[in-house]
Structure formats: structure tokens, C-alpha cells
Amino acid sequence: MLDIIQTYGLYYLIGQYPNGPLGGLLMTLILAASALVLAFPVGVVLALCRISPFAILRVPVTGMVYVLRGTPLLMVIFWAYFLLPTLTGQRTDQFGTMLVALVIFDGVYLAEIIRAGILGLPRGQMESSRSLGFSYLSTMLLVILPQAFRNMLPSLVNQFVSTIKETSLGYIISLSEVSFVASQISAQLPTKPIEIYALLGLTYFVMCFSLSRFAYWLEKHLAVRSAKV
């Protein structure tokens, strides 16, 4: 396995960069991070619609959340692959397609995490802030969301783990993330599929396991702190 890492290690980590497009493990991480960061505002808006008192916001968004949660991510990727060029009028590259699909898909899951975070706070927070003269939106931004954010931090890290795992589906649209790069290496070394795919699994395991341990630590750490308050 060592000779594979020696020959293809750099390709595995960063793709063909600097002589060609960026790829490999770095691409996976960039994609997962940017998807989560962009999905967060989407999640906040969807969560606010989900708990809104106005049926015109609540009902369609709730319906959308149910439909998207009943759809495989692969289906969303296919829709993005197919619809984006039609809607924007220009060719979208694989990275853009995957990013849009992940932002929509993760936005829906984040919305549920954020909604639970907001609903987990005592009602008194909203009521006292409103009676102090803050509007609904300022209360949300200044009082509710910062407190909710702390409570949902462990879930957000876990969602990042899921997002890293989800980026592997970029393989299907030939996005050069780490799974695709692994299959390319395997095509060049047809006798060593076991080593290559075991290495791929190990890579994901190291990233995801350490992150989920971190989420677990965060959960305990934050729980102790809030108990003191």
C-alpha cells in the first residue's frame, strides 16, 4: 500500500493541481465546508418559515421539507445537473452542480436542527425581548439565534460529518473529489482495488470519526457549562 501512496499520494490529496484542476481530498473538504456554510442561512430562513405563524410561509415550506426529506440526495443531484443549465442558461460545472444540490439538501436538514434549537429555548426569551421593544426579527437575530446556536453546535458538527459523506456522491457526476480520484487511481492500477478502496475508507473514517468525537466532546463540554449558569 505504501508504494501506492508514494506514487499517487499527491494526486489523491489535491488532484492534478497545480498543473490541472484541484481535486482529491482537498476538493472533498472544500466542497463540504462551503456547502455547510452556504446551507446555514438557507436553513435559518427555512426554520423561521417552519415556525412562522403565517400559514402562507409555513405550509409550502413544510411541504417542501417533507418532499426533500423523502428524496434521495442522488435525485437532487440529478435535478440540479439537469435543471441548472436550463435555468441559468449556461453550462454549470460539476462543482457548482454538486454545491447547489448539497446546499438545498443540507439546508432542509439544517432547518430541522435550527428549528429544534429555537424551540428548545424557553418562551420567556422571546416574550421578554418583545416586551423590551425589540421587533420579531431583531429578537431572533440578537437573542434567540445566538443562544440556539450554542445548543445546536454538536448537531452542526454531526451535520458536517454527514456532508463530508454526502460529497462522495459527486463521484456520479465525475466531480474529482476523493472517491472519484480513488477510482481513477484504481483504473490505472487495476490489480490493487482492495488496497485503494480500503485506503479510501480509511481516509473517510479518520476525518469523520475525529469530527464525531469532537461533536461528542462538545456536547459534554457545553452541557457542563450550561448547567453551571
Add this chain to the structure above:
Amino acid sequence: MNTFDLSVVLSGQYHEWLVSGFLLSIQLALITLVIALPLAIVLAVLRLAPYAPLRGISIIYVEAIRNVPLLAHMLFWYFGAPELLPAGIKAWIYQHNIEAVSAVIALVLYTAAYMAEDIRSGLRAIPKEQMEAGRTLGFGFISTMRLVILPQSLRVTVPPLISQTLNLWKNTSIAMVIGVAEMMYQAQQVESATFRGFESFAVTTAGYVSVSIVITLLSSWYQQRYPVRSA
């Protein structure tokens, strides 16, 4: 752009492709469920076993499987694992439906890891006095689990297991990567044969969502019919 015309995918040859994909997806999900559930129960019970090595096996299994994407599992079982087999068996297995077998192996291992965690948290919800009382009355660890703990934990465990089944249903779509002709694969085939991606994907999405809704309804029906009894 062509006008939206569902008739292409609602009758004739392409309709048959999609229906056969849908049926294969259902088959994959059901076969996986039937094998994964007992495996998950074994893993969950091992996790609570009185011997540390047994607990270790279960922890390592669950963490190793859950932290690797299903796609990597599929690639490994399809491209990697058959290489380990002796040439005779390999030739035999390649003549048969190796794609579907690899997909089912990957799905079973992956789903069982998640279900084991759900079952374990259900088992932990049962007060430990139940186990102690069972053991005091002379039942062994396995008998106490089977006769006392597992039946009581069903009410807590079934709803999360149903939502894992929903995940399983969605995960069957990933089997298309290794060429299993399930619904997603057929949707793409129809799209490339007819250039009617919109219709093909709309019907496929409806297929996925309708089964998902049935599973979700099943879960809420169960929670209403068998609510968690608080002691």
C-alpha cells in the same frame, strides 16, 4: 425545450424500465431490511454484553461502518472484495448478479450499524432493575434480553427503526453507482434514451417520495397506536 409530456414515461417501453427499477429498489430495501434487522439486534445486545471484548467488537463495527460513506462501501464490495475470492468462485459469481449482491452486502452492513445504535438506545431506556430482576430470578443474560428487555423496548425502538428504514429506502439509490438497475439507474437510462429528463426525473421523484410518505405515515400510526409508556 420540449413541452412537458408525461405520456412518454407513463406507458410503453420506458414506463416498463422505470417500473422494473422501482420494483428492484423495493426488493433491495426489503432484502436488506430482513437481513440487517437481526444483525443489528445482535450488535446492540453485544454492545451491552457483560464481557468487554464483545462490547469492543460491536463498538468497532458501528464506528468503522458509520464513518465511511455508503458509496465507498459499495465501491469496496463491488471492485475490491471479489478480488479476494479464489478464481473459481470469482468466475461463478461474475456470471451471476454480482452488482446486486455487492449492493445488498454494502446496504446490510451500513444499515445494521445505524439500526444497532437505535436498538441500543431503546434497550438503555429500560431501567436496569429489569435486567437485575430477571437475572435474580435465574434467567441467563440472553434469556433476560429476549424475554424481558427486548419486548419492553419495542415501543421506544420501532419509530427510529422505521425512520432508518426510510434512510435505507433512499440509500438504495446509491446502488446505481455499481450498475444495479434500480430506479435511479433506470431514470438515467430513460433520460439518455429519450432526452426527456424532466418527465423521467419527475416520475422517479414521485416514486421515491410516495414510498417515503407511506413509511412516514407508518411511523406516526405506530406512535399513536403504541405510545411510549412512561413508568
